[in-house]
Amino acid sequence: MLLASINLNRRLGAVGARSNLAAWLREHGVKAVLAQEPFKPADRRPPSLAGFTFAGGDGHLAVWTSEDIAPPAVSSPAPWVQRIELEWLLVLQVHLDAYAGAARAAQLAELTAMTAAEDGRPLLLCGDFNLAPRPEDGLFGAETSTFTTNAERRMLRQLMLGAGLVDTTAETAPAFTFERVFSGKPSRFRCDLALLSDHLAATATVTPDATVRTGERAFTDHSALLIDLPVTGRAADPGDVLFALSELTGKDSAAPARREYQPHKTAMSRQAPSPASRAVTEHLTGPLRVRSVLDHGCGRGADIAHYRSTGLYAEGFDPHEAFGWPRPERTGFDLITSMFVLNVLPDPWQRIQVLKDAASFARPGGHIVVVTRSPEEIAKAAADAGWAAHHDGFWSSRSRGTFQRGIDSGEIMALARRAGLAPAAGAPVLPLPGVCHAVLTKPRT
The missing domain is CATH 3.60.10.10 (Endonuclease/exonuclease/phosphatase)
Known part of the structure; x- marks a missing residue:
């Protein structure tokens, strides 16, 4: 606009x-x-x-x-x-x-x-x-x-x-x-x-x-x-929100969003854990001494079974009720994972809010690992499929209400700063070719 x-x-x-x-x-x-x-x-x-x-x-x-x-x-x-x-x-x-x-x-x-x-x-x-x-x-x-x-x-x-x-x-x-x-x-x-x-x-x-x-x-x-600006003007319906704090916590939020967005439709049906979750358990949970994990925005929950199979205490949360992962009562997790969530949210404010909400489940000094689709992958997919531009990304399917934006590690860090998070010093780099990620930490104070 x-x-x-x-x-x-x-x-x-x-x-x-x-x-x-x-x-x-x-x-x-x-x-x-x-x-x-x-x-x-x-x-x-x-x-x-x-x-x-x-x-x-x-x-x-x-x-x-x-x-x-x-x-x-x-x-x-x-x-x-x-x-x-x-x-x-x-x-x-x-x-x-x-x-x-x-x-x-x-x-x-x-x-x-x-x-x-x-x-x-x-x-x-x-x-x-x-x-x-x-x-x-x-x-x-x-x-x-x-x-x-x-x-x-x-x-x-x-x-x-x-x-x-x-x-x-x-x-x-x-x-x-x-x-x-x-x-x-x-x-x-x-x-x-x-x-x-x-x-x-x-x-x-x-x-x-x-x-x-x-x-x-x-x-x-x-x-x-x-x-x-990367803002797409359209008719407003102020009563609807997507993955904002009002939906996550039941509290009021000023963030504008609409039900025409349906990010849950991007969730994959997996019979095996994702490569990202395997990278977390193989390269991250040991060095960071992780004992408990929350998969925030877990979709259907395939990765939770993988975390549990490695001996971790693991729970999941997804705001789409049909997936069956309600908001946990427990907080204080050692590690929060956010896998391919930020890139399906249609604006930076919602991404910041989701990071804030994810961090609310972590213990002070705990970690949050964020994985996103890369800008190169999304740009190629948009060009190949003729996706329409919307805000700072694309409608991957306007009829289904699904959105995608490629987000690199630098942008994850910039959004994380807004959410009160910091880069995790000395955290291992995950071997995840073709996608982007960042390992963050929640301040102790």
Whole structure:
């Protein structure tokens, strides 16, 4: 899904600006408009935008979505920030204070608390931050501007470090998004930013577009950010979830997912243990001194019999009731196995939640081994079978509701960090050709 984040400088009420914006949106195929200062706050009704539906907001921050997708849930925790539930991705659209560095630093501190409360959910923070992230991102004349304070930059770094965000438009040579002349000197800033969860950076593209402020059909004085994300917009049914914490534990969850996904249909019927489970018992359980195992997302449970045959205490869990492996009452397992589960879940948020849930069964200091299909295998299967793209992967069968994404070891590690897990130092590498895996550990504290 292509998003556009733009400071419209209150110009959307003008017919000419609105017409130029609509033409630009059509030209680029934008599906959602995240606008800062879109119209005068005193206006009672948001201006209409051809081909788009107003999803929520006001003259400070507002969202429009293409008419062919369902509008997301939109709320305003504060006048300067908007919370947008874009399928599995949480978007925080911001317009920080334009005048006082102390106010911006305080707002960044609030953002840090907001992102921490999201408990690892994939994030996009975008909008007009009204600051230069680095000294070279703000110039007054030929000199570095003093507009942004060191305190702001420290708070921005804390926000990004704590939430695991990357500055997607940071380049060696800054692409300034705002330029004006003050006191006879040009003032140039890269202040319109898109901060994205680091594990999404490889599957998203962010492109500044200065033509909206400098071209013949300009309609504002800020560059736009075109943000292409691995999100497939579709009609929402908020009562349904897939393999999220609400289904796993009975607790409420904000994670959006739908029953059209049926990952249990990817479960294989095996008469013998999987090569992955054999690798675990041959190479992992001994060195890690494992005595108890939980196969999390066990499907029909063929691997559990194998673990038991080697003398391990083993149980299984699968949320698909027909498989007959209900949620165990016991916790404190030495080892949790997650075999080919993450790659059938249709978005990163659900994968993070499943890792969190798997880890809840492990003892402190225990281990989690995750095995996934490789990106190369999935790419070949998708090309051979003509699978349709969906989110960051493919429908392997749209009619059956089955999804696949190839996930390499680096991505497993990135998702695991969001789930509070760490790489297991010194753990053996499993000889599993053609698939990817990671051995993780649950912190003792």
